[in-house]
Amino acid sequence: MVRVAGLDPAGTPKRYSGLAVLDDNRLIYINKLRHDYEIVNTVLSLKPVVIAIDSPLSYANTYREVDLKMKRMGYKVLPPGWRAMRMLVERSLRFKELFEKNRIVVIETHPYSALKSSGCSSHDELFSRENIKIDKLLSRDEYDALIAALVAKYYVEGKVLIVSARDGIIYLLPRICS
Numbered sequence: 001m002v003r004v005a006g007l008d009p010a011g012t013p014k015r016y017s018g019l020a021v022l023d024d025n026r027l028i029y030i031n032k033l034r035h036d037y038e039i040v041n042t043v044l045s046l047k048p049v050v051i052a053i054d055s056p057l058s059y060a061n062t063y064r065e066v067d068l069k070m071k072r073m074g075y076k077v078l079p080p081g082w083r084a085m086r087m088l089v090e091r092s093l094r095f096k097e098l099f100e101k102n103r104i105v106v107i108e109t110h111p112y113s114a115l116k117s118s119g120c121s122s123h124d125e126l127f128s129r130e131n132i133k134i135d136k137l138l139s140r141d142e143y144d145a146l147i148a149a150l151v152a153k154y155y156v157e158g159k160v161l162i163v164s165a166r167d168g169i170i171y172l173l174p175r176i177c178s
Contacts, residue, residue: 002156003028005048006148007039008111008141009055009095011087018141020149021046027132030142036091040098051099052109052152054144055092056080058168065165073163075113077170107155107171111147117161120177123147129176147173 008018016032017039029046033039043051058064063071063079070077080089096106120126123143127134130150138146151171154160161172 002050003046003048004149004152004156005043005046005051006109006111006145006150006152007043007051007053007095008144008148009039009053009088009092010034010141011084011091016139016141018139018143018145019043020142020145021048022132022146022149022153025131025153027134027146030134030136030138030146032139032141036094039095043099043104044102048104048152050105050107050152050156052107052148052155052171053092053095054109054111054148056085056089056168057092057096057106057108059086059089060167064167066163066168066170069165070110070113070163070170075110075116075163075172077110077113105155107152108168109148109151109171111144111151113170114147114151114173118173118176125177126150126173 003023005021010017013034021029061081067077099106163170
């Protein structure tokens with residue numbers, strides 16, 4: 001197994017972003033960070049091979065084709081064209097460029113949809129099934145970052161659920177719980 005990460009970025013440094021890193025299914029880092037330099041420096045220092053980001057990684061005026069496909073499948077996603085979402089997309093694309101320059105594969109995910117695709121009824125059930133030990137109370141941003149990190153893990157293993165269209169690919173978890 002290899003080291004992977006999940007990032008749940010906020011659209012602005014005024015709000016916290018969640019970051020989680022897994023190594024051999026062991027949680028080695030989880031925290032809330034605000035500033036771009038904190039996020040980038042932490043990711044680069046922990047050296048994941050893949051990072052899954054909870055954000056659209058391409059622009060659209062409203063919904064992208066991939067978002068509409070997700071909606072038809074029963075997943076609730078927001079359009080990247082909304083003003084608040086555009087800020088998130090811009091920030092996430094800056095992260096993507098920096099990470100890829102450092103040879104980190106960047107993929108797009110949507111943790112709420114990934115939890116649903118896993119068949120698990122809660123974060124706790126999912127993490128229990130994955131034998132991930134958490135020793136502190138997590139914020140929503142950290143929960144989403146940890147789910148994103150699991151998506152990155154399944155991506156490396158070639159076991160992700162892929163939702164694709166000409167304008168994007170969103171990676172989700174396979175069925176884990178019955």
